Amino acid sequence: MNQLSPRPTISIYQQELARLIQLHAPIEGTHTTAITELCFRRASKETEPTHTVNMPSLYVIAQGSKIATLAGENIRYDSATYMVTSVHLPVIGKITQASPQVPYLSLQLTLSPDVLLDIVNKTSPQRSRETARGILVNMSTPPLLDAILRLVQLLDTPMDIPMLAPLIVREIFYRVLQSEQGALLWQFALAGSSAHGISQAIHYINRNYSEPLVISELAIKVSMSVTSLHKHFKRVTAMSPLQYQKIIRLQKARQLLLTENLDAATAGFRVGYDSPSQFNREYARLFGRPPISDVKHYRDSLYDHQ
Missing domain, CATH: 2.60.120 (Jelly Rolls)
Structure with missing residues (x-):
């Protein structure tokens, strides 16, 4: 057999x-x-x-x-x-x-x-x-x-x-x-679902991260109430829309510092920060170091791995 x-x-x-x-x-x-x-x-x-x-x-x-x-x-x-x-x-x-x-x-x-x-x-x-x-x-x-x-x-x-x-x-x-x-x-693919609405909201924030984020306007764009937007956004991302925007801004600023050799204030302004001190404070909280010392540490670590 x-x-x-x-x-x-x-x-x-x-x-x-x-x-x-x-x-x-x-x-x-x-x-x-x-x-x-x-x-x-x-x-x-x-x-x-x-x-x-x-x-x-x-x-x-x-x-x-x-x-x-x-x-x-x-x-x-x-x-x-x-x-x-x-x-x-x-x-x-x-x-x-x-x-x-x-x-x-x-x-x-x-x-x-x-x-x-x-x-x-x-x-x-x-x-x-x-x-x-x-x-x-x-x-x-x-x-x-x-x-x-x-x-x-x-x-x-x-x-x-x-x-x-x-x-x-x-x-x-x-x-x-x-x-x-x-x-x-x-x-996330089903139009009309809460997850699909959050996916649209995330897409909007990533395209417009340097602009002020008005939650009520974002809720209208994705056809959700403000309460529903907050609740489902946190379920999907583990953070609020404003927290999400802040992290996206800071990551974009880090890219600018690494690739365009900008000073910290200019990088912060480019991603939507009006206050250099606030930018430095939030940057250090996320990455563990102020902008310039963080960029130096990052470049040194890349050199060490070569």
Whole structure:
């Protein structure tokens, strides 16, 4: 009697994924690929906490582990799990397991709202009654890892990417949406839901972060009451709209200080601060140091890692 071949285990997928990421990311840092939505990250040592704004994306670790901190909440994930962010979220990331012999290896796959909406329209989502946090961690499954591995393997046949990559990307996010917590992600694509309104509010703040934020006007823009906006915004982001805007402003100011060599007062003014003293105070509270000394420390740390 013919016996069916056993299905590959999760560890086999992880090992092959790690091998391919090492191949396409031979040195430290972040590496873009011929698949626009896909990039890799490699690190051979644990990192200091790094402030970033996570885009709506799927994050998969093939080797190592990491902690993402959102408004004081720690989200741990490793090679047995994956993380999804459904909106732009200011998080602090820290790689917690990496070495030269066994480097940290991960990938990020950007989530297209159009792809998500199309999947929702062609399936019957299980709706979640409650607005949920805009970041979740789930256990990886063989079908999901199989699709991810096939996407990465396309990098070896570039002529196949235009035709096959969009299909596999859709499959990957279909698998994510069918997961145990998939209903928490569905809601961000469903027009009229509270989560969708918060997604629109976050998008507006990110586009207009340097402008004064009037909550009553923002509520009108996203068709929500002020009370509902505050309640659901905090559920999704773990912070208020004004706190969210402040962190986005400070992260943008840090980018300006690093890339344009501005003085602190000018950087603060560019992102919407009228008071240099308030800017310096809030900057130091978020990043641990005043603007100029923080930039020097950041550049010195980059030099030390080279």
